[in-house]
Amino acid sequence: MDIEEGGITVSVPEARDGASEGTGGGVFFNPTQELNRDVTVATLRAYREREPRAASYLDAMAASGVRGVRAAAEGYDITCADVDADAVDLAAANLDANGLDGEAVHRDVNALLYDEGPFDVVDLDPYGTPIPFADAAFANGRNLICVTATDTAPLCGAHLQSGIRKYGAVPRNTDYHPEMGLRTLVSALVRTAARYDKAARPILSHVSRHYARTYLELESGARAADDCLEALGHVDGCEDCLWRSPTRGRIADPVDACPECGSDRVLTAGPIWLGPVADPDFARAVRREVTDDMGEAKRARKLLGTVAREIDTPTHYDQHRLYKQWGEPAIGMDEFVERLRAAGHEASRAHYRGTAVKSTASIPEMREAVLGTDAD
Ligand SMILES: C[S@@+](CC[C@H](N)C(=O)[O-])C[C@H]1O[C@@H](n2cnc3c(N)ncnc32)[C@H](O)[C@@H]1O
Structure with missing residues (x-):
């Protein structure tokens, strides 16, 4: 045809x-x-x-x-x-x-x-x-x-x-x-x-x-x-609290425990x-x-x-997963990104998923920025 x-x-x-x-x-x-x-x-x-x-x-x-x-x-x-x-x-x-x-x-x-x-x-x-x-x-x-x-x-x-x-x-x-x-x-x-x-x-x-x-x-x-x-480099990431840490350099130096929540469910990817x-x-x-x-x-x-x-970060966060972790109802994505920016963080949507957010802020910083209250 x-x-x-x-x-x-x-x-x-x-x-x-x-x-x-x-x-x-x-x-x-x-x-x-x-x-x-x-x-x-x-x-x-x-x-x-x-x-x-x-x-x-x-x-x-x-x-x-x-x-x-x-x-x-x-x-x-x-x-x-x-x-x-x-x-x-x-x-x-x-x-x-x-x-x-x-x-x-x-x-x-x-x-x-x-x-x-x-x-x-x-x-x-x-x-x-x-x-x-x-x-x-x-x-x-x-x-x-x-x-x-x-x-x-x-x-x-x-x-x-x-x-x-x-x-x-x-x-x-x-x-x-x-x-x-x-x-x-x-x-x-x-x-x-x-x-x-x-x-x-x-x-x-x-x-x-x-x-x-x-x-x-x-x-x-x-x-x-x-x-x-x-x-090139590697990313350490915690499967429990979603902490992530990208490190440039060809030799990986993986961490054993998450510095944020102490979990040993840390995965290292790379190069x-x-x-x-x-x-x-x-x-x-x-x-x-x-x-x-x-x-x-x-x-x-x-x-x-x-x-x-899109900002240049090698990871993104799923906004729904963050709100689930925080036990709060999610707000709209544009509003979420705006609040991160208003708090002085770099933030953007990502092209591949409607609920993906990219930010240089840590999870406690994101929580502070969008909920106005720091993590426990
Ligand atoms: C996914 S299709 C390409 C689709 C096409 N580029 C398009 O936009 O519609 C993959 C093609 O690669 C060809 N192919 C596989 N191995 C190849 C090779 N070693 N050299 C040249 N062509 C190859 C297959 O015969 C097939 O036609």
Whole structure:
């Protein structure tokens, strides 16, 4: 069937249960990833202003080619790659049908990157973890690496051993799992880039539905890579009172007991990325590039606006859980954030959950700020 997305028309297989599967069910297409693709296109537009030399775009896992076709329509010099021959034929036909130039190649993207790289922008959009493709992408990417990861259970510590194996980090299953997942992913990608003497800094990231997406800008040089690694660290967190303590530095020095409530239920996660996951100015620039021909324009603008305003903390608190702990009825989120700010604390909402609040205040400070009474 034909679908319209962001001003282009592409032929895609019939979707079953939201997404068509690559194996046995034809070429993969997931209509619910339109938000991801709309944000990608807006990012490619904004990135051109930031780095005018960026011209080539590798849609490394093209499937129907919808992402690459949309990038071609933006003027990028695109290559669509896939190991599925049907996908390559479909991507080529979709480029053709839209009158756009570009290549569709039947290649394993790891081999392609080493044989044909470098590419200015490399977009990894695999099934599950991107890690099998990360070395080739960072070794052969020049400016921007865009990465989707859908294996949220390993990333956020719900499947601990799998997370440790794939990401070379200890992710913990905390109640701030969107941050945990995203920062475990970025940690692994930053360490991968460092192997090639490159700094990889996230300039935009979001956690939406069941995936994390991050855009990492590259800077070549051993010193830049070293500086970037300084933003890795670990977080100690108490499962009982929700106390959390992020510490930068590569060597974890975990605590045995919570300094706030004395509980020994303290979990240490790391190395995770403790630096910024987005550049607020770039997020605003991307937001300005969202256009009304995008099917998810409304959600994309809301998401990017919240990302731009989000404060830079590696954890968040769930407002309902805080009020439960305090034994008080919850107030509205905007009012909650306002009261924290009025008391002099940095505070914001988070883009991934309506009840998530980010703040530099400790829990006793938050309680004081919003209830006007200190913790017992
Ligand atoms: C999730 S789909 C990509 C969806 C697509 N980017 C979109 O926006 O609709 C993953 C694709 O990766 C392809 N793939 C898996 N391993 C690959 C490899 N080593 N090299 C190139 N493509 C690969 C699969 O055949 C599948 O088409």
